[in-house]
Amino acid sequence: MSRNISDIILIGPISTGKSTLGKLLAQKLGIPQCSMDDVRLDYYKEINYDEKLAKEIRAKVGLQGIYRYWKPFEAYAVERVLSEYSNCVIDFGAGHSVYEDDQLFKRVQQVLKPYINVVLILPSPDLEESMQILNDRNGGIISNGFDLNEHFLKHHSNYDLAKFVVYTKAKLPEETGDEILKIVKL
Template sequence: MILVGPLAAGKSTLGALVAERLGRPFVDIDDIAWSYCAEVGWTLDRLLERDEAVGWAAAEREWEPARAHAVARTVADHPEAVIALGAGYTSFTTPDHAEQVRQALAPVPDVIHLVPSPDPARSVAVLRERAIASRGKDWIIDGHDWIARWVADPLAAEIAAATVFTDGISPDQSAEQLVQLRECLLAELAA
């Protein structure tokens, strides 16, 4: 299972719970991506240098090839894992990089998009509250509202087999819902 969605959607929390229930390893791309990014010449120091030189939005665009590469490598190297893909790993301005991620995830039948609510404004409000509580940051950087951008970006929903809404549901309830959804998706595939 691969979990996608905006920042603070619960991908890591729910991914760990689902992995435990399924007896599978859990992989958070945020924990391993830099080794893959280095394969194509990107390090955290380089990203921070580019952020300082050109601003966060431009640095994020420049870093897109490395993020797409990291997704492809993570999926290939961890086929039995439950994987959490951070928001930036399914948000691209360059169609070629988005297509690379689509291709990497295409064979995975249980890619699930997590958002708090079907209402984008509600999702942004919930995610901003969670981000401030957990990371002390509202994710409005240089005039760009990254949480709103990630909620509005269509790629995560396009590549997912299903979307799960988590607002008002406990992590344990959401994890159980994901396990049941996975069983349904795999049963449909087998039919």
């Protein structure tokens, strides 16, 4: 029998406010926050992440190359962070919930299965409007025709992993945090 785990996990594209909301929710609930961006490299190094190689890939192939290189490390980091942290709010880096490789996606899907509060944070229900909002926030992240904002917004992974979707447009972080607290199961 699997148990339901009530930690709050925030997923979504770059610049949606996951870390800000994670900090806010953790403070409101009086529990710790774990921001994946703060701990990911420690986990990557456990399975031989090579920073020099990563820089070479980025220089030679661009964003899409480094994005592909990171994928197995990201899946491993998700498994590790969920095994190490509990009774907290965890905000994933944008890439930690998007996988093109079916095996990596299934690994992450399986490890997230018992978590009942996986919340996808998006600017708007309208994808084009969301893309414009994200581009305004982060200047657009495009390399050799690979648009990271568009990729993260349109890829099925975030939608397949999420148990809830919350939109942030025209809301203060506190308002979005209150909305999250009303829908999650603690």
